[in-house]
Amino acid sequence: MTALQEPQAVTTPAGAPDRRPGRRRRHPWVLWTALAAAAVVFVYPFLWLVSASLKPRPEVFDNRLVPQHWAPGNYVTIWSAAPVLTWLLNSVVVALAAAVAVTISSAIVAFGFAYFRFPGRNVLFALVVGTMMLPGAVTMIPTYLIWNELGLAATQVPLWAANLFGSAFYIFLIRQFFLGVPRELFEAARVDGAGYWRLFWRIAVPLCKPALIVAFVFELRASWSDLLKPLIYLRDPALFTMPRGMKAILDQFGQAGEARWEVVLAGAVITTVPMIIAFFLCQRYFVEGVATQGRKG
Amino acid sequence: MTTTRRREALAAYGFLSPWIIGFLVFMAGPMVASLVLSLTDYDVLTSTQFVGADNYRELFADDRVRRSLANTLIYTVLHVPLTMAVALGLAMLLARAGRRSAGFFRTVFYLPTVTPKVAVGVLFLLLFNGQAGLVNETLARVGIDGPDWTVDGAWIKPGLVLMSAWSLGSTVIIYLAALQNVPRDLHEAAEMDGASPWARFRAVTVPMISGALFFTLIINTISSLQTFDEVYTAFYGSANQQTYGNDAALFYVVYLFQQAFQFLHMGYASALAWLLFLIIVAITLVQVRLSRRFVYYESE
Numbered sequence: 185m186t187a188l189q190e191p192q193a194v195t196t197p198a199g200a201p202d203r204r205p206g207r208r209r210r211h212p213w214v215l216w217t218a219l220a221a222a223a224v225v226f227v228y229p230f231l232w233l234v235s236a237s238l239k240p241r242p243e244v245f246d247n248r249l250v251p252q253h254w255a256p257g258n259y260v261t262i263w264s265a266a267p268v269l270t271w272l273l274n275s276v277v278v279a280l281a282a283a284v285a286v287t288i289s290s291a292i293v294a295f296g297f298a299y300f301r302f303p304g305r306n307v308l309f310a311l312v313v314g315t316m317m318l319p320g321a322v323t324m325i326p327t328y329l330i331w332n333e334l335g336l337a338a339t340q341v342p343l344w345a346a347n348l349f350g351s352a353f354y355i356f357l358i359r360q361f362f363l364g365v366p367r368e369l370f371e372a373a374r375v376d377g378a379g380y381w382r383l384f385w386r387i388a389v390p391l392c393k394p395a396l397i398v399a400f401v402f403e404l405r406a407s408w409s410d411l412l413k414p415l416i417y418l419r420d421p422a423l424f425t426m427p428r429g430m431k432a433i434l435d436q437f438g439q440a441g442e443a444r445w446e447v448v449l450a451g452a453v454i455t456t457v458p459m460i461i462a463f464f465l466c467q468r469y470f471v472e473g474v475a476t477q478g479r480k481g
Numbered sequence: 482m483t484t485t486r487r488r489e490a491l492a493a494y495g496f497l498s499p500w501i502i503g504f505l506v507f508m509a510g511p512m513v514a515s516l517v518l519s520l521t522d523y524d525v526l527t528s529t530q531f532v533g534a535d536n537y538r539e540l541f542a543d544d545r546v547r548r549s550l551a552n553t554l555i556y557t558v559l560h561v562p563l564t565m566a567v568a569l570g571l572a573m574l575l576a577r578a579g580r581r582s583a584g585f586f587r588t589v590f591y592l593p594t595v596t597p598k599v600a601v602g603v604l605f606l607l608l609f610n611g612q613a614g615l616v617n618e619t620l621a622r623v624g625i626d627g628p629d630w631t632v633d634g635a636w637i638k639p640g641l642v643l644m645s646a647w648s649l650g651s652t653v654i655i656y657l658a659a660l661q662n663v664p665r666d667l668h669e670a671a672e673m674d675g676a677s678p679w680a681r682f683r684a685v686t687v688p689m690i691s692g693a694l695f696f697t698l699i700i701n702t703i704s705s706l707q708t709f710d711e712v713y714t715a716f717y718g719s720a721n722q723q724t725y726g727n728d729a730a731l732f733y734v735v736y737l738f739q740q741a742f743q744f745l746h747m748g749y750a751s752a753l754a755w756l757l758f759l760i761i762v763a764i765t766l767v768q769v770r771l772s773r774r775f776v777y778y779e780s781e
Contacts, residue, residue: 212577215574215577215578216578218574219571219574219575219578219582219586222571222574222586222590223586223589223590225647226589226590226592226593226647226650227589227592229593229604229608229647230592230593230596232608232615233600233604236607244607245607245610245612245613245614247613247615247618289499289500289503292496292499293496293497293499293500295496296493296494296495296496296497296500297497299493299496300489300490300492300493300496301489302489302490302493302494303490305493308497308501311504312500315504315508317699317703317761317762317765318508318512318758319703319706319707319754319757319758319761320707321707321734321737321753321754321757321758322511322512322515322754322755322757322758323507323508323511323512323515324737324741324754325511325515325518325741325747325750325751325754326510326511326512326514326515326518326751327507327511328741328742329514329525329747330506330511332525346503346507348499348503349499349500349502349503349504349506349507350499350500350503355500380492380495380496384496405595408597409596409597409598409599409710410710411597411598411599411709411710411713411714412709412710412713412734412738415713415738415742416738416742426597427597427598427599427710430597430599430600430603430714431599431713431714431718434599434602434603434714434718435718438603438606445607448603449603449607451603452599452600452603452604453600455597455599455600456596456597456600459595459596459597460592460595460596462595463591463592463595467588470591470595471587471588471591471654474591474651474654474655474658475654475655475657475658476658
């Protein structure tokens, strides 16, 4: 990391650009042009989305970024046509429940793997890692039948309850952090008479907060965005999450011939914006979490 | 085992118990159940009928299985390498930018990946609209007559591939992290030996980040084979039940979902799920096999 701050090479003869990797050339215009062009491609669809959601119907496909006529009424229309606020609150509740459940349970299991030596540890851990490859589609139908037997198939419970049992990826991620805690810390606490739960709760968890936050925000995002599970489980529109509601809006307003895209787009913005806000609040954790995957990979 | 050891093992299993219970109830159990179900006719409402391998026989004769499988594989074959190549290109640019600007662009590239796929599906329908969409309008400016992306069967998948490239941000971040771990002296030594940039890329960069490349290959392939949200949003649902461009957008999990939860063919859908599982296992094994030849691990 420190290498990035090292001063520019001064030995480069004028006119001969220093091409050595590791030494940044001053203002390499190709680099900046490429990055800027890519940035436009990545950001433009957002701008277009927001701008089009504020246009009157005939202008939606007019690809001007600033609307000729403003139509904030699109948001009023969707607000009165669909229980958007209910859907947003449902999403918040479901996503928080899913994220809290998976973070706590995964941390507990991760501690089990990181701290203890016990027979079968490696086999069990290999099993945990192996389940990361299991496609959700295989367990989808029997899982539905379980919730159906329990009479909970048409509720929001199936959207988060399985998270109470930990999830392979987060167990793996948090375990890596727990392994980094100096063992002497645990031993010292043991000598002072601390039980295992205390080691976990008072030492491991506070020291590994970043990993827990990564798990939390990842699951928050995954749960917020999910469409498949809400499609399977939720029947009553009053229970819909925002993406499920968004799909209903699209089905209602996006019909060929008389499509009211301006309303659909307002719905898409409402579905997206909370995640964008969450992202900017916890950016560091999103990015660090993803970057860790690469190092472990 | 001594008493302390036994006590410790017991405590360990206590900590692991959530996962062990969850594994039995939500993974192992359902896998067995799904295997059994795949040998039956089950529609939730009436009684279950054992039909042996009928579902599997039917599945191999089902045109829509073939169609959806082909669609999904074509999409994956286009999507995964494109994502990896573009992401690597962007990551290499970022690795050369200063630290602060790399942070800024990294955020910009990652942003689309937090967009819910439902919104991505909607964006696809509008940006790729054949008549007035932004993509074709941009193409028209350079004199290209863009295709009817959302309707023309031949162009639906390429369009979706382009749209999916929009959310390659996490792959970029993974590659950037890996690139930053490549020791500088390796590049400098190679350059001293007169290696061209391309030779250095092949002989230093790629081997040194091969672990990350391999990881994203596996992860992207598995998730790509299970593409659902954005495709279902754009092409299926209560309002638009018509088949677009001869099932060109029928992805495997979409078909599985329809069979299970719209037609309530739970047994048949379970057979579909098992076929998908076997395909994913087979592809992953092949990838692991091939990777042994080129993945370099520092620890080894």
